[in-house]
Amino acid sequence: MNEFTLIESFQAGDEFAFVGIYNRYKGPVYSFCYKMLHNSDAAEDVMQETFLRIYENRDRLLKTSAFKSWLFTIARNQCLNSIRKSGKQEGLSDENAEFVVTLETPFSEMEKSDQVQFVTSFLESLKPDYREILILREYQNLSYEEIAAITRTSISAVKSRLFKARKKLGRLMESVLDSDDLHRSKTDDRPLPVEVGISPKGASYGKGRRLN
Amino acid sequence: MNTTPTPTSVIPDLVPFEEDLNLYLDGELPLSKQAALFNHLSQDDELRAQMEAVMLFRRMSRMEFVALPPSADDRFFSRLTELKEVSDKVNRVEDRQPLWRSNRSVSFRSALVAITAVFIIGLSLPISGGGQSTAFLDQEEEQVAFDSPHTRVLQSYIYVFEPGLTIEADQLDGRPTID
Numbered sequence: 001m002n003e004f005t006l007i008e009s010f011q012a013g014d015e016f017a018f019v020g021i022y023n024r025y026k027g028p029v030y031s032f033c034y035k036m037l038h039n040s041d042a043a044e045d046v047m048q049e050t051f052l053r054i055y056e057n058r059d060r061l062l063k064t065s066a067f068k069s070w071l072f073t074i075a076r077n078q079c080l081n082s083i084r085k086s087g088k089q090e091g092l093s094d095e096n097a098e099f100v101v102t103l104e105t106p107f108s109e110m111e112k113s114d115q116v117q118f119v120t121s122f123l124e125s126l127k128p129d130y131r132e133i134l135i136l137r138e139y140q141n142l143s144y145e146e147i148a149a150i151t152r153t154s155i156s157a158v159k160s161r162l163f164k165a166r167k168k169l170g171r172l173m174e175s176v177l178d179s180d181d182l183h184r185s186k187t188d189d190r191p192l193p194v195e196v197g198i199s200p201k202g203a204s205y206g207k208g209r210r211l212n
Numbered sequence: 213m214n215t216t217p218t219p220t221s222v223i224p225d226l227v228p229f230e231e232d233l234n235l236y237l238d239g240e241l242p243l244s245k246q247a248a249l250f251n252h253l254s255q256d257d258e259l260r261a262q263m264e265a266v267m268l269f270r271r272m273s274r275m276e277f278v279a280l281p282p283s284a285d286d287r288f289f290s291r292l293t294e295l296k297e298v299s300d301k302v303n304r305v306e307d308r309q310p311l312w313r314s315n316r317s318v319s320f321r322s323a324l325v326a327i328t329a330v331f332i333i334g335l336s337l338p339i340s341g342g343g344q345s346t347a348f349l350d351q352e353e354e355q356v357a358f359d360s361p362h363t364r365v366l367q368s369y370i371y372v373f374e375p376g377l378t379i380e381a382d383q384l385d386g387r388p389t390i391d
Contacts, residue, residue: 026288030278031278034278035278044280044287048287052291055295116275119269119272120272120273122269138270138273139273144238159231166262166266167230169266170265173269174265177261177264
């Protein structure tokens with residue numbers, strides 16, 4: 001069944017259509033919540049709450065084409081509420097980002113799954129504002145317009161935040177890329193600099209020091 | 213450097229070509245501007261490193277699969293069932309109807325509380341006839357003789373009752389004529 005037909009049937013009260021919508025979107029919504037919250041239990045809870053709200057407020061959706069934005073708006077608001085309640089609102093500030101720890105295994109020699117976990121764990125060190133926009137763009141592959149609708153901002157604000165988030169991400173990941181180059185060239189025996197605030201599997205850390 | 217920065221940058225705090233790079237990464241940069249960007253990237257190590265970082269992040273994010281626990285569906289559908297049960301009990305359409313038209317069951321406890329409240333309120337009200345009376349109205353009774361020459365008295369009386377006031381008058385067989 002086509003997506004729009006499914007949504008229209010759901011709005012008309014078709015319970016099976018709702019199950020179809022749930023099956024189609026549960027993965028992306030859970031993934032978004034998991035990336036935002038970094039906690040599987042909390043992500044599952046928020047995902048369920050999102051779909052329950054969708055079920056309850058089906059008559060509030062005016063445009064079928066806006067369903068995806070509406071769904072992610074609810075999920076995003078639930079995630080932000082959860083972050084606010086847990087008090088984990090602050091990301092890694094620029095000042096703290098200057099702290100580094102040592103990485104014993106070079107990035108390119110890590111297991112693939114560890115590499116994935118390592119890189120995606122950088123998200124946790126970003127503020128929720130930047131984190132959500134990166135997730136919506138890079139993981140959910142949403143357009144600027146859709147992200148603007150979800151975050152209730154303008155397209156230019158979305159672009160601005162996305163670019164700043166990428167800049168921060170680039171600054172955080174620069175050290176990983178640098179460390180890899182350093183290991184590859186084997187020109188230096190000093191500990192390799194990697195940003196603090198991440199705890200990937202398979203990577204061990206030394207004591208933090210500040211880069212000059 | 214022989215590159216010229218693109219003049220379209222509307223976002224502050226971005227170095228020249230940074231916005232173009234981001235637009236390129238999102239597939240939004242027009243073809244006409246791509247050559248200038250690539251030319252600049254070949255000379256700007258910092259911007260190239262930023263692009264590599266974003267590309268690496270994107271590659272890793274596409275490789276990662278976040279799986280929903282299988283038991284999550286069961287938990288969700290049991291929550292949905294609970295929600296349906298609650299919403300079946302609370303019928304919003306019925307809620308908007310007047311109270312006397314709604315057909316709802318009242319618990320024994322609620323009924324008992326309501327009866328007790330009515331009884332207590334009843335006790336606190338003044339007993340009729342014991343306190344204030346309408347006797348003072350009798351003392352103020354006034355009789356008015358309506359002996360206009362333009363009227364004729366008929367057989368019967370008409371009584372008009374008002375709370376605390378009685379008016380007695382002869383019924384006329386028509387409107388009084390005024391010369």
